[in-house]
Amino acid sequence: MDVMTNVPLKQYTTMKLGGETRYMVAVNSASDVVTLYRNARKENLPIFVLGGGSNVITRDETFEGIILLNKIEGFEVVADNDDTTDIKIGAGEVWDEVVERAVGLGLQGIEAMSGIPGTAGAAPVQNVGAYGQEIADTLVSLEAYDSKTDSIVTISADECDFSYRNSIFRDSQKGRYCILNITLRLNKAEPRPPFYASLQKYIEDNDIREVNLSVIRVAVLNIRSEKLPDPAEIPSAGSFFKNALIEKWQLEQLQKEYSDVPNYAMSDGRYKVPTGWLIDRAGLKGFASHGMRVYEKNALVLVNESATGYGDLAAIREQIIQTVYDKFGIRIEQEPLELSL
Template sequence: MEIKNNINLKDHLTMRLGGQAKYMVEINCKEDIKNAYQYAEDHGLKVFILGGGSNTLATDKGFDGLVMLMKIKGTEVIAEDEDSITFKIGAGEILDDIVKKSVEMHLTGIEAMSMIPGTIGAAPVQNVGAYGQDISQTFVSLEAYDTNTKSFVTLSKDDCQFSYRHSIFRGSAWGRYVIHHVTITLKKGNPTPPFYKQVQDTLTQDGITEYTPDIIRETVIKIRTHKLPDPEINPNCGSFFKNAIISKEKLASLQKDYPELKGFKVDEDHYKISTGWLIDKAGLKGHKLHQMKVHDRNALVLINDCATSYESLAEARDEIIQIVKDKFDITISQEVLEMS
């Protein structure tokens, strides 16, 4: 385990902004986690766990502590029956690599999550998902280091308290656990409709009536390639804002003026609506502000156009939130995590 000093965070974050991490260490096995935390405790350092850097921001001040780069690899079949296969996966594995492998094995459950950047270990933190699938739907359990008890533990699906883009890891247990393995179960065979509307529309447009994991993956890749910028070319964090959750009454009120607005039921009293639609209707799609740009194909995405400081991003974010608030009386919120 090698601990390095003064590492530029922008080289590890897809938004390409941020100062330096005072210390950084690669985590290649679960014992590295325990040892790194002991080092941090001995030196009075706070800790941040970093995966692929696609859903994380750092300020210009950087991080005055120890950043752990999660690099634990490995995919192991731990159970199989005639209907499904259960995998135990190292937290440092790239999520899209796991999706690709599952499709090659003709398994269904995560194929609509194709091309989501980041690692599988980060997926439970905000219940990552797309196009009608999220990690909680296939999730069995995870293994983690509990920094409170200084022990390795296993958490069940119920323990994680998943909800829309949320879990205990973003709430009550923020900073407590370091996930090192995730266990998921995928079904054998083909996915069955109904599919997410945009996926189904694309399938219909392409004349596809046979639904296999591979076909759904190809369709999602086609959609995402058109809608989302490549972070290697245009630095971004993917979806920057969460989709908004509003009351049933608020949705009905909005639909009087905007009958095309779709609402997706969350519970009896709340509906999810597209924050990208709100930003678009506020006249911001493709708009440049504070050296950032709202993507012209997907208004949920903020692109680093030419910004060199986090301050520019923060100003752009806050202005977008305020403009949407002024127009719709809805306060949208950031999905991307920040080092602190």
């Protein structure tokens, strides 16, 4: 393993902000991970695991520890029957390439998550999802290094305690595990309607008569390209805020003034309201401050136009959160993780 020192973190995150890390190490295997953690423990150095850097915000202070770049590869069929196929995927695999390969194999379950940036190992951390699918729907289990017990463990989907954009990996057990691989169970059936509303609209608007996995993948990629900036061209972290989860009485209050408020019933009795809608209705689409801007095509996205530090991002974030709260009484939350110093 090669150790890099004093590495600018903005080169490894899509928001292009942040200070330096004292050390950075790329790992390619489970044994690399175990060795790195044991050496770090001897030196009393914290470790932060980084994949594609598309859902991480870094601060300006130097991280006095080790950034572990997860580069573990792998894509292996481990079980197969007439209805389903289980695939074990290395945590360092590019997520969209995983989706592309699954679609190419005629396997259904993650095609609507096409175009999501980042790595396979990051997918369970925030229970990534899009257009009616999320990783919790297909994950069977994952293997991870447990820094608490200094061992490699298998964690079932149930043990991940998935909820909307959340899991134990960014909540109760944050920082404890380094995910090594994930196993997904995908099915061999063709996709069937009803599809997620915006996906269904695209299909109807484009007069698509025959829908298969490849059609859905292309549709999702086209929808995303219209709504989300390419981080390679415009620095951003994708959707910066989680969609709001509110109680029924809050929804009823909203509907008194905004009869057109979009909402989706959740299994726990709450309702999901698109935060992009809230930000837009608060008059903030296109709003610019401190070198940051609310993206004109999607109010859920913050783009970095000329910001030079974390303070710039924090300032506009708090302005948006407060404005939305003052108007609707709903406190929205940041979606990207922050590097713990």
